[in-house]
Amino acid sequence: xxxxxxxxxxxxxxxxxxxxxxxxxxxxxxxxxxxxxxxxxxxxxxxxxxxxxxxxxxxxxxxxxxxxxxxxxxxxxxxxxxxxxxxxxxxxxxxxxxxxxxxxxxxxxxxxxxxxxxxxxxxxxxxxxxxxxxxxxxxxxxxxxxxxxxxxxxxxxxxxxxxxxxxxxxxxxxxxxxxxxxxxxxxxxxxxxxxxxxxxxxxxxxxxxxxxxxxxxxxxxxxxxxxxxxxxxxxxxxxxxxxxxxxxxxxxxxxxxxxxxxxxxxxxxxxxxxxxxxxxxxxxxxxxxxxxxxxxxxxxxxxxxxxxxxxxxxxxxxxxxxxxxxxxxxxxxxxxxxxxxxxxxxxxxxxxxxxxxxxxxxxxxxxxxxxxxxxxxxxxxxxxxxxxxxxxxxxxxxxxxxxxxxxxxxxxxxxxxxxxxxxxxxxxxxxxxxxxxxxxxxxxxxxxxxxxxxxxxxxxxxxxxxxxxxxxxxxxxxxxxxxxxxxxxxxxxxxxxxxxxxxxxxxxxxxxxxxxxxxxxxxxxxxxxxxxxxxxxxxxxxxxxxx
Numbered sequence: 107x108x109x110x111x112x113x114x115x116x117x118x119x120x121x122x123x124x125x126x127x128x129x130x131x132x133x134x135x136x137x138x139x140x141x142x143x144x145x146x147x148x149x150x151x152x153x154x155x156x157x158x159x160x161x162x163x164x165x166x167x168x169x170x171x172x173x174x175x176x177x178x179x180x181x182x183x184x185x186x187x188x189x190x191x192x193x194x195x196x197x198x199x200x201x202x203x204x205x206x207x208x209x210x211x212x213x214x215x216x217x218x219x220x221x222x223x224x225x226x227x228x229x230x231x232x233x234x235x236x237x238x239x240x241x242x243x244x245x246x247x248x249x250x251x252x253x254x255x256x257x258x259x260x261x262x263x264x265x266x267x268x269x270x271x272x273x274x275x276x277x278x279x280x281x282x283x284x285x286x287x288x289x290x291x292x293x294x295x296x297x298x299x300x301x302x303x304x305x306x307x308x309x310x311x312x313x314x315x316x317x318x319x320x321x322x323x324x325x326x327x328x329x330x331x332x333x334x335x336x337x338x339x340x341x342x343x344x345x346x347x348x349x350x351x352x353x354x355x356x357x358x359x360x361x362x363x364x365x366x367x368x369x370x371x372x373x374x375x376x377x378x379x380x381x382x383x384x385x386x387x388x389x390x391x392x393x394x395x396x397x398x399x400x401x402x403x404x405x406x407x408x409x410x411x412x413x414x415x416x417x418x419x420x421x422x423x424x425x426x427x428x429x430x431x432x433x434x435x436x437x438x439x440x441x442x443x444x445x446x447x448x449x450x451x452x453x454x455x456x457x458x459x460x461x462x463x464x465x466x467x468x469x470x471x472x473x474x475x476x477x478x479x480x481x482x483x484x485x486x487x488x489x490x491x492x493x494x495x496x497x498x499x500x501x502x503x504x505x506x507x508x509x510x511x512x513x514x515x516x517x518x519x520x521x522x523x524x525x526x527x528x529x530x531x532x533x534x535x536x537x538x539x540x541x542x543x544x545x546x547x548x549x550x551x552x553x554x555x556x557x558x559x560x561x562x563x564x565x566x567x568x569x570x571x572x573x574x575x576x577x578x579x580x581x582x583x584x585x586x587x588x589x590x591x592x593x594x595x596x597x598x599x600x601x602x603x604x605x606x607x608x609x610x611x612x613x614x615x616x617x618x619x620x621x622x623x624x625x626x627x628x629x630x631x632x633x634x635x636x637x638x639x640x641x642x643x644x645x646x647x648x649x650x651x652x653x
Contacts, residue, residue: 393427
């Protein structure tokens with residue numbers, strides 16, 4: 107298909123007349139078109155289509171349909187039906203009342219084009235540009251960021267289900283590309299074990315019997331891999347994606363000892379960032395955050411939080427489940443810088459903030475990164491009367507440290523520690539042995555200190571002191587509002603469950619979710635809809651009234 111860009115789309119007169127009569131108070135789709143005009147133009151997506159071929163349905167309109175689809179939580183079929191049957195959708199899209207719309211599969215094809223060119227961000231950018239033109243969004247001010255877990259579209263599998271389903275998936279794929287060959291190599295009992303979906307409820311409960319089934323599945327998978335890689339196998343079988351997934355899964359799950367297949371101990375498996383957790387979504391990873399465990403991804407939402415404009419999502423980032431919040435701060439700031447939406451003050455929780463991030467944000471983007479600093483790891487900082495690093499006097503010019511007893515350090519060394527450099531200091535054993543407060547200072551023969559460069563260390567102690575003040579706590583209360591944004595994304599757009607399999611499609615879903623939430627918030631702002639009140643149970647209200 108080709109795309110031929112069109113000019114500005116005027117709403118047909120008859121569509122306007124009927125929409126005004128049917129919606130005297132308007133609707134979200136109608137108000138958005140009236141207030142923001144044409145959000146997406148075909149020219150914005152010209153690079154997604156070839157110059158020649160059958161004309162495609164307007165990509166600008168398709169982009170708006172995708173956003174409206176997420177605003178209302180519609181399936182592709184329901185969204186296509188809304189374009190065909192709903193007057194307010196026709197009004198927003200500038201269509202004639204008799205326009206038949208398009209087949210629902212067009213939405214999937216358009217999403218694929220957005221994914222192939224990595225242009226899903228354009229949809230969110232289009233909403234933000236309209237908000238900026240309307241005066242609802244400016245750079246600077248305050249912003250806040252938080253993340254939440256996202257479950258893979260594929261069902262979660264226990265280990266026995268995972269390996270059995272991986273083998274079954276490979277057998278199904280080979281049955282399509284090489285059925286005659288597979289009939290020859292398949293064991294008779296494979297049809298009994300792998301013809302239907304593996305269900306944990308159908309496996310025995312006893313551990314010994316489950317282990318026996320695991321070894322049998324491992325041995326069957328090994329036999330299939332040996333057959334695929336044998337000289338007699340048809341060419342190209344090793345390149346079948348499901349066969350490669352089988353190979354990877356077997357490498358991480360089993361090993362051979364004297365020809366016997368054994369299950370790997372969890373400690374011997376690959377790290378989480380490379381370990382497969384599902385044969386049907388090979389980019390999903392195993393995630394953990396406090397007491398929450400899941401297979402899938404994470405999404406980070408950044409939104410404005412000013413009093414005079416609607417709170418709009420300005421940046422959306424999707425990662426696999428193993429990426430920590432801490433690692434995302436530079437990426438979030440770089441993304442905001444690209445769209446010229448950097449805040450002056452950025453509120454985050456403890457998972458995002460470190461002294462190094464505070465210094466880097468201030469140096470690179472003039473951002474004040476605000477979040478609670480976690481206590482230091484030393485026992486001295488957690489013990490009353492103990493002497494943490496902050497209790498010592500550091501002479502940065504002469505590379506010396508003085509303790510409360512007036513003794514000076516005997517060693518100062520800079521040592522690489524991953525992506526940073528640590529300064530390691532130690533005192534004389536003789537000085538520490540004679541010290542009358544040694545028990546509050548160290549449990550070893552001498553005191554040792556580890557800290558970072560001066561600018562980072564000073565920020566660390568300054569922030570730890572500030573966050574104990576009422577002024578800082580009042581300032582930080584604004585961050586809690588981002589929890590409501592995540593709740594809105596979950597309730598309205600199904601944020602915590604991927605609609606699609608794979609990282610790229612899940613990332614596009616999150617961009618569309620951000621655009622949909624923004625559209626709903628702009629509509630609420632323009633129509634004067636006030637924020638919902640925080641829900642308080644009847645019982646909790648009794649305590650508040652007593653107070």
